[in-house]
Amino acid sequence: MAMSASEIERLIRAAIPDAEVAITDLAGDGDHYAAKVVSSAFRGMPRVKQHQKVYAALGGRMGGELHALQLQTVAPEEKASD
Amino acid sequence: MTEAKERIDGIVHKNDIVLFMKGTALFPQCGFSSRAVAILERLGADYETVDVLQDPEIRQGIKEYSDWPTIPQLYVKGEFVGGSDIMMEMFENGELQQLVGAAAE
Numbered sequence: 001m002a003m004s005a006s007e008i009e010r011l012i013r014a015a016i017p018d019a020e021v022a023i024t025d026l027a028g029d030g031d032h033y034a035a036k037v038v039s040s041a042f043r044g045m046p047r048v049k050q051h052q053k054v055y056a057a058l059g060g061r062m063g064g065e066l067h068a069l070q071l072q073t074v075a076p077e078e079k080a081s082d
Numbered sequence: 083m084t085e086a087k088e089r090i091d092g093i094v095h096k097n098d099i100v101l102f103m104k105g106t107a108l109f110p111q112c113g114f115s116s117r118a119v120a121i122l123e124r125l126g127a128d129y130e131t132v133d134v135l136q137d138p139e140i141r142q143g144i145k146e147y148s149d150w151p152t153i154p155q156l157y158v159k160g161e162f163v164g165g166s167d168i169m170m171e172m173f174e175n176g177e178l179q180q181l182v183g184a185a186a187e
Contacts, residue, residue, distance in 0.1 A: 047168050048150075055151050063151035068114070071167050 002030035003066050008058070015057030016041050026070070034070040043075040086143030094157040098185045099129040102144050103154040107131050114166040118154040121166075121173045127182045158185050 005023040012021050012035070020038040035054070042050045050073035055062045062069060083091065094100055099122070105111030107119050122129050134141035134153055145151055148162040156163040158181050163169070172178035 047171070048162060048164050051164070051168065052149060060151070063145070063153075072171070 012057045032068040036072045038074045038076060040076055042073050086139045087147055090143055090147045095160045097130040098159055099127055100157050101129055101154055102132045102134055104135050106133055115154045118166045118169055121169050125179055125182050
């Protein structure tokens with residue numbers, strides 16, 4: 001079952017209120033997305049923890065309902081360097 | 083520790099570099115696993131793979147073991163490193179090469 005980009009964004013924002021979320025539908029099939037999430041909550045957090053925080057926001061849908069989400073997480077001050 | 087966790091724990095501590103994936107290094111069964119293998123090959127890493135499709139207990143258990151919902155998963159020296167996105171990011175900035183190089187010493 002697929003998820004809409006706006007639903008993914010809503011779930012992430014609900015859990016990480018200051019998050020800037022940019023979602024790309026990679027295949028145009030509503031099932032393969034890339035998300036870039038920028039939040040001050042990621043500051044000083046190892047990358048695995050940052051991704052786990054986003055997966056937690058998605059509440060178990062990742063790997064199930066949501067098959068493919070390429071994830072990039074960034075703290076605001078790292079933004080300029082990418 | 084459950085039996086699955088014990089088995090996983092044994093695998094990640096017995097192998098310096100191990101990738102839990104769908105399929106085998108020669109025949110990956112998923113694009114993300116394929117990408118993870120390609121990165122390790124590119125680095126010339128000496129790694130083991132575990133095909134989770136052959137083992138439902140490990141397939142489920144590995145997600146709980148690392149609190150990570152997807153496969154592939156890379157472990158170096160017993161530590162969970164990440165999935166294919168993190169591997170790609172670390173490959174691009176040179177971190178993965180360092181980690182894998184250090185594990186080989």
